[in-house]
Amino acid sequence: MSPRPLLEIRNVTHRYGETVALDDVSMEIGENEFFALLGPSGCGKTTLLRSIAGFETPAEGAIELDGESLLDVPANRRPINLMFQSYALFPHMSVEKNVAYGLEAERLGKAEIAERVEEVLTTVGLTSLARRRPTQLSGGQRQRVALARAIVKRPRLLLLDEPLSALDRQVRQEMQFELKRLQHEVGLTFVVVTHDQEEAMSMADRIAVLDHGRVSQIATPQELYARPADRFVASFIGSATILEGTLTAQGIQTELGDLPVQHDHEAGGPGALVLRPEVVSFVPAGTGRFDGVVLDTTFYGGSTIARLEIDGGRGIVSGSIPAGERLERGSRWGVTWNPSETTAVREAPSGRQGARA
Secondary structure, three states, X not given: OOOOOOEEEEEEEEEEOOEEEEEEEEEEEOOOOEEEEEOOOOOOHHHHHHHHHOOOOOOEEEXXXXXXXXXXXXXXXXXXXXXXXXOOOOOOOOHHHXXXXXXXXXXXXHHHHHHHHHHHHHHOOOHHHOOOOHHHOXXXXXXXXXXXXXXXXXOOEEEEEOOOOOOOHHHHHHHHHHHHHHHHHHOOEEEEEEOOHHHHHHHOOEEEEEEOOEXXXXXXXXXXXXXXXXXXXXXXXXXXXXXXXXXXXXXXXXXXXXXXXXXXXXXXXXXXXXXOHHHOEEEEOOOOOEEEEEEEEEEOOOEEEEEXXXXXXOEEEXXXXXXXOOOOOOOEEEEEXXXXXXXXXXXXXXXXXXXXX
């Protein structure tokens, strides 16, 4: 028998006037899990986070922590802490004073406050900077202070709203690993809101992908990438070429012909083949599944992505080639793939069937 989840969200609906921000959202989040709410702007992820924190009250549904309803508990009495995107540090206070502020507000003893502040500053690697003020710190260091202030109160659940968006790329990548390390070290459940798929995929144990207030899929990063539940997830997670058509027992029938793909869907309905760049191979023209002309190649360090326009202007396919290699612009190549490395989603939008990168 699996343990009861720490946080349960059941059939939550939230409206702003006539706008439905959350539409019958349900999910379970486990003890000590790093869980991400991922989606584009306006998908409802921040509204859901604020509902968990107590800053919003859903029109319908239930939110429970350890089996107890949170909906009647004021935000300041929930065993939950929210780390804001802006960090919201007090500029006139030192690092240690910022971290101690919440404990002092709870009127804990000075000795206990000092012990807990020292412990958490050691955990986040800021002991040597305890006397500095936020203006004397780098962006990554300020982020650590905000995190230390959030975890020093030992909440049951820590919510993070776009925690790395203010950092430059290199620091953001470093802090992704740091957040994951700290989450394991302090033994808390983290729920992070982000629109950055790379951020979610690198940190989270599981991800809920939201679209227009509804949950499209909840799965591990690996499952989301390899087996997306629908077209939105397929196109939002990573990069992919989408080939639309009608599902068959062996694959999918498109205007490019019958293309093989492994799937578990019933034959006969509309679907879409999802081709990730790393499964696409470029072969001599006439020897692949279809041919086209190379539009361009882009070097990304570890790999190079080539884009090929399918003959007849029927779409564009992106494929990965070894780093440093180039396919000459305007040269003709064929495209092929291993059907066992691809997947198909059930639905596809109406309209002209073709390829979209």
